[in-house]
Amino acid sequence: MTAAPTPGALRLAEHRFFVGAPSGLADRLEPLAVERSYAFGDTLVREGDIADRFVLIYEGKVALEIVLPDRPSVTIQTLGGGDVLGWSWLVPPPEWWLDARAVKRTRTLELPAGPLRAALDAHPDDGYAFLLRLLPVVAQRLDHTRLQLMDLHGR
Amino acid sequence: MAARSLPPAAEEMPSPWAPVPFRVAQRTAETSDTVTLVLTPARDAPEFPFAPGQFNMLYAFGVGEAAISISGDPAAPGSLVHTVRTAGKVSGALAAAGPGTIVGVRGPYGSAWPLAAAEGKDVVLVAGGLGLPPLRPALYTMLADRGKFGRIEVIYGARTPKDLVFYRQVQEWRARTDLRFQTTVDAADRSWYGDVGLVTARVPDLRVDPANTVAFLCGPEVMLKFTVQALVAKGMTEDQVYVSLERNMKCAIGLCGHCQLGPEFVCRDGPVFRYSDVRRYLTVREL
Ligand SMILES: Cc1cc2nc3c(=O)[nH]c(=O)nc-3n(C[C@H](O)[C@H](O)[C@H](O)COP(=O)(O)OP(=O)(O)OC[C@H]3O[C@@H](n4cnc5c(N)ncnc54)[C@H](O)[C@@H]3O)c2cc1C
Ligand code: FES
Numbered sequence: 001m002t003a004a005p006t007p008g009a010l011r012l013a014e015h016r017f018f019v020g021a022p023s024g025l026a027d028r029l030e031p032l033a034v035e036r037s038y039a040f041g042d043t044l045v046r047e048g049d050i051a052d053r054f055v056l057i058y059e060g061k062v063a064l065e066i067v068l069p070d071r072p073s074v075t076i077q078t079l080g081g082g083d084v085l086g087w088s089w090l091v092p093p094p095e096w097w098l099d100a101r102a103v104k105r106t107r108t109l110e111l112p113a114g115p116l117r118a119a120l121d122a123h124p125d126d127g128y129a130f131l132l133r134l135l136p137v138v139a140q141r142l143d144h145t146r147l148q149l150m151d152l153h154g155r
Numbered sequence: 156m157a158a159r160s161l162p163p164a165a166e167e168m169p170s171p172w173a174p175v176p177f178r179v180a181q182r183t184a185e186t187s188d189t190v191t192l193v194l195t196p197a198r199d200a201p202e203f204p205f206a207p208g209q210f211n212m213l214y215a216f217g218v219g220e221a222a223i224s225i226s227g228d229p230a231a232p233g234s235l236v237h238t239v240r241t242a243g244k245v246s247g248a249l250a251a252a253g254p255g256t257i258v259g260v261r262g263p264y265g266s267a268w269p270l271a272a273a274e275g276k277d278v279v280l281v282a283g284g285l286g287l288p289p290l291r292p293a294l295y296t297m298l299a300d301r302g303k304f305g306r307i308e309v310i311y312g313a314r315t316p317k318d319l320v321f322y323r324q325v326q327e328w329r330a331r332t333d334l335r336f337q338t339t340v341d342a343a344d345r346s347w348y349g350d351v352g353l354v355t356a357r358v359p360d361l362r363v364d365p366a367n368t369v370a371f372l373c374g375p376e377v378m379l380k381f382t383v384q385a386l387v388a389k390g391m392t393e394d395q396v397y398v399s400l401e402r403n404m405k406c407a408i409g410l411c412g413h414c415q416l417g418p419e420f421v422c423r424d425g426p427v428f429r430y431s432d433v434r435r436y437l438t439v440r441e442l
Contacts, residue, residue, distance in 0.1 A: 063351065075343045078351045082360070103348050140356075147353050148341055152378040153284045153314040 010035050010109050015056045016082035017137075022129045029126075032116060033109040038062075038102035044085065045096045051088035053110045057081055060106025065099040077144070078103065087138055089113035174214040174259025175200065177235060179252045185238060185320040189285065190250045191226065194235040197257055202232040206267035207292030208399060208427045212407045213237060214259030215248035222404045222422070223249070225263060226288035228295040235260065238288035238320060264407045266427045268293040268371050269397060277305040277363035281354055281382050283312050283374025287320055289399050289426075290373050294328075301333055305368075308361050309336040312354035312378075316340050316347045335362070354378065358385035365390030372430075373399040376437060383430055393431040400426050400433065 012018055012033055013026035038044060044055060047067055059081045065073045076098070079085060088096050094113065120127035177194035184190050196203075205211075210224045223246075227236025241247040252258060270293060278297065280290050290309075297304050309328070313319045319338065328336040337357050339350040350357070354374075370386055372379050379398050386396055402414040402421040409423035417436040419425060425433075 061348075061350070063345075065345070072344045075345070075347065075351045077356075078339075078349075080350075144353055144356055147355065147377075147381060150377060151314070151341075152312070152353055152355075152381070153318070153341065153375055 010058050010107065012056070012109060015058065015084075015109070017056055017084050017133055021133060022125070025126055025129050028123070029111060029116065029119060032111050032119065034112070036108050036110055038106040038108070040102060040104060042102045042106075044100040044102060044106075044108075045098075047096055047099050049096050051086060051094040051096050052113050053086070054089060054113065054116055055085040055100075056109045056111075057083050057085065058107045058109065060102060061104040062106055063101050063103045065101060067099055073099070076148070077141075084134075084137055087134055089117075090134075172261070174212070174220075174261050176257050177260045179254050179256045179258060180234065182253055185322075186240075186318055188250070189238060189240040189320055191236060191238045191288075191320075192249070192252065192258075193227075194237065194258060194260065195233070203235055203260075203263070204232045205229060205263035205292075207270065207296055208268040208289060209263040209265050210289070210407075210426060211235070211237070211260050211262030211264065212404070213239075213249055214261070215245055215252065216257065216259065218248040219245040220259075220261075220405075221245040221249065222264075222401070222407060224289035224399075224426075226291050229292050230295065230299060238285065240285050261407065264422055266425055268399075268427055269369070270296055273297075273369045273371075274303045275305065275367075277368040278307050279361055279363060279368055279370040279386070280307075280309045281311075281358075281370065281372045281374070282309070283354060283378040283382075284314065284318060285320070286373030286375075286378075286399070287311055290371060291321065293371060298334065306363050307334045308363060309334065310339070310354045310357045310361075311336070312339045312341070312357075312374075314341050316343055316349070353381075355381045355385045358382065358389055361389060368395060370396045371399075371427075372396060376400070379430075380437065383434075393434060394429055396430040397427055398430050398433070400428060400437075 012030050018026040057079055062079045063075045064077045065075050067073045085100055088094055120130055176197035178197045179192050180195045181193035182190055205225050207229055210222050212220045213223045214220045223237045223239055226238040239246055239250045241250045282290050297307055339352050339357055343351050368391060372382055383396055400421055404422050405411045405413040407422045409420045414421040
């Protein structure tokens, strides 16, 4: 993983997560954002590590993998441009519960959990607006997990 | 009294029950339980025209008959292409039929994907598992006349990478610039670099104009239901969506009632239906 050569080239306001958000929310969080790029095979987050950031993916592909001790790891979902990774930083204990690995060159903006939490706590309107955008992401993942359990391809 | 001979026209008319013999010319393994068969007429026979979405009753001699969709190119009616997954006795016998085996064919039967209604519009095809074979004739037809359609988007999902059919052809389609063909699997190991996730998860990212789009869906009914929900969330209406349904069949010509779905006979009125016309029969709770 490398810090990007041109920090700031990506803008929070342009990410799908912030589309339609109250004006200024993305701009107020922009100073916290760190641009990163990952090469094929790089690990973004590792299961058990502290969930220390909120990741917005702009381009590329990230595989979410569950690592099992007695068999090969299983990819349960891939994320791409416009997707976000992680609400684990909001849920105690703040730990990643899976691995995320770049399977294509991937560019992200990342908001460190501590300062992000402090910014949202300091401006509850922003905090509420942020959670309103995060909740549908969580709900959608939950729906997909349910459908996966139902086995869409079963008769 | 001597039997009166029938007028010549009626004599030449094949009985709707009599299977026409075809020979397996080619058998290609698609997955561990699925094969594609290319059939050619065993006797001199006229070509076999069909419309995308239609099916035939294939007869494995001595075993029985099964409804199988036609998965080949309607522009090449000289041979018949079918993709068969082993589900039981009949499909198992068909899937095991090697080159030279004689198979009986009745058909083509049923309704077709409404390609004329799709002209001038964006078209979304969503296939789950063995839902791709019945959609392939529609894709062949649209690509042969590409200018008639707006954007064409295909989402093809399977349980694992090993369950994907037409693998090489799918790679070719994915490389085309006049078509966006997305493949996704429900779960995979690290050797798979493609997308992982349900077909429904790819719907929000479709680059189509929802008001001017038609969607053709084929796959297990649970997949159809949730894909329609996702398309509606995207801004489409249920009457813009067509689905291909499967019911157990016997006669395939609207006589026996085996395939009944509400007032509809899937063999005659389907298998392709407008979703808004059949949704109430698909949401009936099990008693
Ligand atoms: C319009 C239509 C198009 C079809 N197209 C294809 C195709 O392109 N390729 C293909 O492999 N199969 C297709 N099928 C399904 C195929 O007809 C059945 O798998 C086959 O008839 C099963 O017969 P069998 O004797 O092998 O299995 P059986 O011993 O009769 O059944 C084995 C299992 O399959 C289930 N089953 C049987 N028939 C159906 C059915 N119609 N739908 C869902 N489950 C069923 C049974 O409940 C049982 O669990 C289609 C069905 C229809 C109605
Ligand atoms: S299969 Fe006999 S009516 Fe449809």
